[in-house]
Amino acid sequence: DAKTTQPDSMESTEGETVHLPCSHATISGNEYIYWYRQVPLQGPEYVTHGLQQNTTNSMAFLAIASDRKSSTLILPHVSLRDAAVYHCILKRGGSAKLIFGEGTKLTVSS
Amino acid sequence: DTTVKQNPRYKLARVGKPVNLICSQTMNHDTMYWYQKKPNQAPKLLLFYYDKILNREADTFEKFQSSRPNNSFCSLYIGSAGLEYSAMYLCASSRVDTEVFFGKGTRLTVV
Numbered sequence: 001d002a003k004t005t006q007p008d009s010m011e012s013t014e015g016e017t018v019h020l021p022c023s024h025a026t027i028s029g030n031e032y033i034y035w036y037r038q039v040p041l042q043g044p045e046y047v048t049h050g051l052q053q054n055t056t057n058s059m060a061f062l063a064i065a066s067d068r069k070s071s072t073l074i075l076p077h078v079s080l081r082d083a084a085v086y087h088c089i090l091k092r093g094g095s096a097k098l099i100f101g102e103g104t105k106l107t108v109s110s
Numbered sequence: 111d112t113t114v115k116q117n118p119r120y121k122l123a124r125v126g127k128p129v130n131l132i133c134s135q136t137m138n139h140d141t142m143y144w145y146q147k148k149p150n151q152a153p154k155l156l157l158f159y160y161d162k163i164l165n166r167e168a169d170t171f172e173k174f175q176s177s178r179p180n181n182s183f184c185s186l187y188i189g190s191a192g193l194e195y196s197a198m199y200l201c202a203s204s205r206v207d208t209e210v211f212f213g214k215g216t217r218l219t220v221v
Contacts, residue, residue, distance in 0.1 A: 032207070043114075043200045043212030044153060087152065096141040096160050098202075098210050100152040 004088045009105045012078050020073040020104055022088030027068050030093040035062065035073050036100070037084040044087070044100075047073065051093075075106075083108040114213035116201050123195075123220050129188040131216050133201030139211075142184040144176065145200040147215065153200055159184060160206075191220045 005023040012018045024033065035047040048055055048062045050071070055062045061074040075082055087103040114135045123129045133142065141160050145153040157166040159178045166174070175187040188195055198217050204210040 034209075036210075038153070041198075041215075041217075043202070043215050044210075045212070046209040049209070093207055096143075096158055096204065096206055097155070097165075098143070098204075099155055100145075102152050 006088055006104045011107045014110050018075040018078050020086050023070050025069045031090040033071050034089045034091050036087045039084045078108050080108050114203050114211050116213040116216050120217050123191045126190050129191050131186040131199050133184045134182050135203040139203035139205050141204050143202040144186045147198040193220050196220045
């Protein structure tokens with residue numbers, strides 16, 4: 001599976017809109033872009049996923065570049081509860097395998 | 111019920127003794143996973159079952175065993191625990207091409 005590159009950490013303030021970047025220059029046509037987040041002492045939580053089109057749900061907006069070589073997870077109006085490590089993961093369609101990278105540690109201050 | 115249940119939440123084991131961790135889900139998911147999570151590290155995939163077929167990662171092949179007696183249950187077995195096995199063990203489940211649901215984990219401490 002292709003690899004992703006994310007910044008190690010990002011800082012934000014409550015109420016801000018946060019843009020978390022992910023680079024996946026060698027993504028294959030059948031690889032989906034998944035985002036999970038994890039806080040200490042809990043299991044990872046699904047945030048969103050997409051293939052080509054931008055997607056939105058109650059948690060976040062996923063913007064996917066037209067060439068699919070990068071994506072951005074947009075968190076509107078972050079709160080302290082959004083502080084977590086955010087993982088951008090590529091997962092092949094039809095495959096069950098889900099491999100985590102190091103992710104971006106998002107810090108939210110009040 | 112979209113929860114993955116893991117028992118126990120905390121487990122203390124002695125070096126050299128076996129450890130058995132249990133996981134269950136009632137979502138009729140075809141895939142169940144086990145991950146190992148150590149502090150300040152990403153979750154590491156150990157193995158997963160797709161239906162009755164076990165897939166183990168290459169570097170965990172001989173260290174961890176697993177069984178899935180039915181669709182709902184999956185166990186992770188360590189034959190002889192070492193200090194390096196101290197970690198959080200996460201169970202997860204999914205259907206192919208849908209989101210993966212994670213349990214809250216079992217924190218294993220080996221002494």
